[in-house]
Amino acid sequence: MTTLAEQLPHVAAFPHALGTGLLIHTEHPLSEAARGRIGSFIERYESVLSRFREDSTVARMRAARHGGTFVFPDWCADLFDLHDRLFTATGGAIDPCVGEDLIRLGYDASYSFVVSPDAFGYDSSDDAFVRSDTLDTAAAQHFGDAIRTKAEREWHLGAIHGRAAWVNDVTRNGATLVTHRAVALDFGSCGKGYLVDMIAGLLADDIDRVDEANRSQPTSMAAHDHPDSEISPALERRQTAATPGAGQCSNPNYVIDAGGDLLVNIAEPLTIALEDPSDASRAVGTAELRHSAFCASAPSRRHWGEAAGHQLHHLLNAIDGLPVDDVAATWVAVSAASSAYPTAVADGLATALFTTPASRLSHCFDFNCAILNADRTATQSEGFPGNVFTR
Numbered sequence: 001m002t003t004l005a006e007q008l009p010h011v012a013a014f015p016h017a018l019g020t021g022l023l024i025h026t027e028h029p030l031s032e033a034a035r036g037r038i039g040s041f042i043e044r045y046e047s048v049l050s051r052f053r054e055d056s057t058v059a060r061m062r063a064a065r066h067g068g069t070f071v072f073p074d075w076c077a078d079l080f081d082l083h084d085r086l087f088t089a090t091g092g093a094i095d096p097c098v099g100e101d102l103i104r105l106g107y108d109a110s111y112s113f114v115v116s117p118d119a120f121g122y123d124s125s126d127d128a129f130v131r132s133d134t135l136d137t138a139a140a141q142h143f144g145d146a147i148r149t150k151a152e153r154e155w156h157l158g159a160i161h162g163r164a165a166w167v168n169d170v171t172r173n174g175a176t177l178v179t180h181r182a183v184a185l186d187f188g189s190c191g192k193g194y195l196v197d198m199i200a201g202l203l204a205d206d207i208d209r210v211d212e213a214n215r216s217q218p219t220s221m222a223a224h225d226h227p228d229s230e231i232s233p234a235l236e237r238r239q240t241a242a243t244p245g246a247g248q249c250s251n252p253n254y255v256i257d258a259g260g261d262l263l264v265n266i267a268e269p270l271t272i273a274l275e276d277p278s279d280a281s282r283a284v285g286t287a288e289l290r291h292s293a294f295c296a297s298a299p300s301r302r303h304w305g306e307a308a309g310h311q312l313h314h315l316l317n318a319i320d321g322l323p324v325d326d327v328a329a330t331w332v333a334v335s336a337a338s339s340a341y342p343t344a345v346a347d348g349l350a351t352a353l354f355t356t357p358a359s360r361l362s363h364c365f366d367f368n369c370a371i372l373n374a375d376r377t378a379t380q381s382e383g384f385p386g387n388v389f390t391r
Contacts, residue, residue, distance in 0.1 A: 017042045020259025034206040052109045067179035077175040089364040093355035095318035097164045099186030113304040120308040157321025193347025263343045264289040277329040287386030293342035297350035298329035317355045324354040329372040338366045
């Protein structure tokens with residue numbers, strides 16, 4: 001079995017992409033023009049969709065107190081379609097409007113990790129009163145329950161407490177979004193995977209450019225000044241690759257790695273370790289990949305502090321706005337031939353499995369998965385391309 005470095009010896013790095021960095025492993029070096037197009041599109045992508053940039057379209061939506069009409073690039077339409085599907089499949093537990101909850105919990109543009117005073121709606125000094133020795137155990141419990149009930153009514157987290165919701169507060173016409181209030185969108189559930197799929201289309205399109213250049217005189221490559229113009233052929237390429245019977249051999253061999261979100265298209269299987277969410281130096285399993293997307297999710301990668309009895313991390317149930325605490329990690333594999341956006345689907349489902357059973361999601365999506373629960377028990381689907389080792 002050959003190693004990844006032997007199969008794909010060339011690596012192009014985009015270290016600042018989406019905050020995690022992005023690596024592209026290829027058989028042959030990327031041309032400078034291809035690097036420029038990809039780098040330019042990453043910048044364009046973030047300038048539109050990143051809630052961590054003050055100049056992004058998403059940031060303008062949050063700043064628009066009375067809402068407005070926001071025209072996104074055409075290539076965003078399929079991302080919005082996928083969020084429609086995820087919202088429906090999870091009953092609203094996956095919702096890009098969860099951005100407001102993340103901000104209130106401290107995962108904001110400045111990475112303050114300071115919980116907003118109105119997030120949980122009560123003063124923690126009430127808890128001290130509940131623990132007072134002047135009350136017997138039963139009275140303290142009763143009083144504590146009353147405070148928590150009152151507090152939960154005053155919380156500002158989640159759709160159930162009035163936060164905007166994707167289907168209720170955002171009207172969509174293709175890639176145009178209309179709102180009537182400030183809405184804080186976060187596309188983190190599948191946005192990184194969607195970027196990977198876009199880049200895969202650009203890689204395939206670059207092969208056509210090279211072939212055309214070999215048949216004719218070189219032409220000017222000023223397209224990185226207009227990155228949106230590159231995406232139509234890239235989309236067509238992704239859709240062609242996902243057409244049954246189209247096969248994979250017409251596409252370049254590559255591995256795209258965006259902070260662990262993988263799109264793999266290689267001749268010999270790539271074996272990867274499944275990271276233990278409790279100890280990044282250990283593995284809890286392995287998987288083998290050839291022509292598929294593979295994404296993982298775990299709160300251990302982004303967590304901070306505690307509030308109101310909840311360990312704070314970025315994997316929330318958008319219905320109540322609270323971090324999910326009964327799942328430790330998920331891994332999802334999606335065949336590259338099953339979707340025009342396999343990495344986006346895998347990325348979104350790796351998040352959705354924190355809120356929604358795999359059996360329910362399987363009615364809406366074609367995927368395989370493994371789940372490590374908080375109690376260290378594990379389950380995996382029959383077609384999962386690997387094994388999880390349990391204690």
